[in-house]
Amino acid sequence: MPHSTYFNFNRSSDRPVFAIIGGGIAGSVQAIHLAEKYPWIDIHVFDKNKEILSGTSTMNPGRPTFGFHYRHLKTATFCQDNTVKFTKFLDRIGCPNIFAQAPQGGIYVLMKDAAQILGDSVRPVFSPDEIEPIFEQIKDHAIKKYSNDNDFKKHFGPPDQLCRRLQEDEYIKFLTPELLDRVGSCYETAEKTFDTVGICSFLRGYIKKVKNIIIHTEANVTNLEQIPQSKSVNYRITWDDRRSSNSRFMVSQFLTLACWERVGFFRKQLGKPEYQPTYNRLKMLAILEIEVAPDRLDTIRPIFVASGPFSMISPQKCIKKPDGRIICRCACTLAVRTNVMNVPDDRLLPADYNDMLEGKISPEEKMEMATPILEGARQFFACLSSAKLVDVRFGTVRVPFGGGNKVDLHDPASEHHSRDYPGCDHLGEGLFVNEAMKMIYSVYNAEMVAGWAGYMLD
Structure with a gap:
């Protein structure tokens, strides 16, 4: 009520x-x-x-946020510390479902070459050589700050196991064959997806x-x-x-x-x-359902393709059917289609922005807008071959330094990367x-x- x-x-x-x-x-x-x-x-x-x-x-995908998708250490450790702070707060006030009831453990795919997305070539903003050293520093930060923190260990495991580099035979199951040649490296992390709705x-x-x-x-x-x-x-x-x-x-x-x-x-x-x-950025989130065999459930993880304007899936929950089938619901973004429009925030929202935000457009129109997200994400993630688009959500992301090219995801100086x-x-x-x-x-x-x-x- x-x-x-x-x-x-x-x-x-x-x-x-x-x-x-x-x-x-x-x-x-x-x-x-x-x-x-x-x-x-x-x-x-x-x-x-x-x-x-x-x-x-409610449209936040609860994406893993220990900072592994940032090049700047200050940004990454700020994310890490606030993920821990937020988790401890929810635990303290008795929140029963902090993390999604779905496969956990983040997978970060660091691209070395451009990838084809819906017919366009999208290049990584930073190379793996620029990002990988940050991963070890992120882990070092956790070891120094949380080695004696039992709450951290309860939620995320030992800090010294925060991340590890995977061999190709370990990560091949997550990605499509056409993407593999463009991958520089792949890491598994201890990050978890928040149960935002819960x-x-x-x-x-x-x-x-x-x-x-x-x-x-x-x-x-x-x-x-x-x-x-x-x-x-x-x-x-x-x-x-x-x-x-x-x-x-x-x-x-x-x-x-x-x-x-x-x-x-x-x-x-x-x-x-x-x-x-400062800008309001209207973002679109695609919700997908994937039918998966029990022995293939580990192929669905929170997966983030970095760095720059690529794609992400974030499992929200898994439902086991009476006949033994498992339906996994995932949130999905595709940067080149997810970001719908930017509007300066010192004026009233345009009618088309407001209509999408308040759900005033038809279900058919929403599905038509979001279909390319699934089509593009299928070029990345092996688990999406039979995925279905079941829902579309719109929300606002604040762009605090949105002047000139600092809005552009492709620009290394963009606020997105720091x-x-x-x-x-x-x-x-x-x-x-x-x-x-x-x-x-x-x-x-x-x-x-x-x-x-x-x-x-x-």
């Missing part, structure tokens, strides 16, 4: 109010951290959907039980305004209540923009422009941005915002 709690917004109260615009993973995890650390404040979460954690958060479902129930969190769903925030006070600034939040078709407002002392597509738009309303342009910005800022006067550029950054960002707010709350 959608959850919404309204009250007399003009009542007097000594309890500080902290508003969070956006009830995805970033906003929800932040709300939980604030509620735990400051039980004497009221936290209001606003979400335009019928349920929190039902937008872009995590969102658990957090949705967990957050509703926290007494000082008030959730407003079907609440389309339309305007944010600063209200100067004698010693501080308050924020007036106006939203359309889609249940009653009424406009409502409230005032808060603290405000976080965790609303992805509208962060730039609201920053502009509040007179807080960014010094560099992502240590977590999407978290304090803009002053109790105003924060929490975009969580990756799902795993949500705990890091929540801790940062809670710490910044603490200086003003104490």
